[in-house]
């Protein structure tokens with residue numbers, strides 16, 4: 654699906670378009686979003702030949718277009734996916750991923766796309782998605798919707814369930830960011846998930862030697878629209894590496910002329 658097709662779909666379904674831009678101002682069709690990230694990164698030496706992809710998004714098959722786009726732009730891509738896009742790969746997963754990155758003149762490069770997802774139906778309903786072969790609509794993200802429902806019901810199982818370990822992690826991480834009694838909707842929870850994912854990625858990658866590793870971190874929210882149109886709400890986009898300075902270097906790709914979501918400014922936790 655091209656950016657033009659996605660825009661035509663938005664024009665055809667005004668309720669969708671309204672909800673999309675109301676809740677996610679500055680959201681772009683996925684093809685446009687991807688090409689902008691790749692174009693921006695090429696200025697800093699990130700090319701398909703010398704860079705590996707990494708991706709942490711939800712396991713839901715609806716997110717496949719984003720996964721496929723990352724592979725298309727960056728080639729071989731390390732799968733860091735888990736429910737809701739939460740980062741559960743840990744140090745072992747990171748060690749494996751980084752060991753696979755190509756080496757060019759002593760530098761190893763990767764780009765890490767990490768984000769939650771949400772659906773908006775043609776009528777502007779938040780979280781509802783019609784799946785092929787299933788008559789009734791279901792939810793995206795189902796993992797986050799479950800927590801919205803548990804909060805509304807006031808019934809939360811806080812135990813670590815080894816038979817449901819990914820959802821346990823999603824629930825525990827979200828609850829540690831909420832105040833007792835908070836009621837949140839799916840939009841709020843998806844934005845909170847985006848912040849949690851960003852902080853976790855930053856903590857995970859903070860142990861890397863930036864004289865060797867140059868990497869980009871790309872956060873947003875993937876949005877599924879009608880007719881399988883795909884959109885991304887940009888949240889944060891920066892590069893890290895000794896050549897780019899001490900601190901993460903933000904790229905202004907999505908801030909020129911278009912509003913951007915709140916920049917995530919989570920500092921790595923002290924160890």
Ligand SMILES: [Zn+2]
Pocket residue numbers: 711712713736737738770793794795796797
């Ligand atoms: Zn999901």
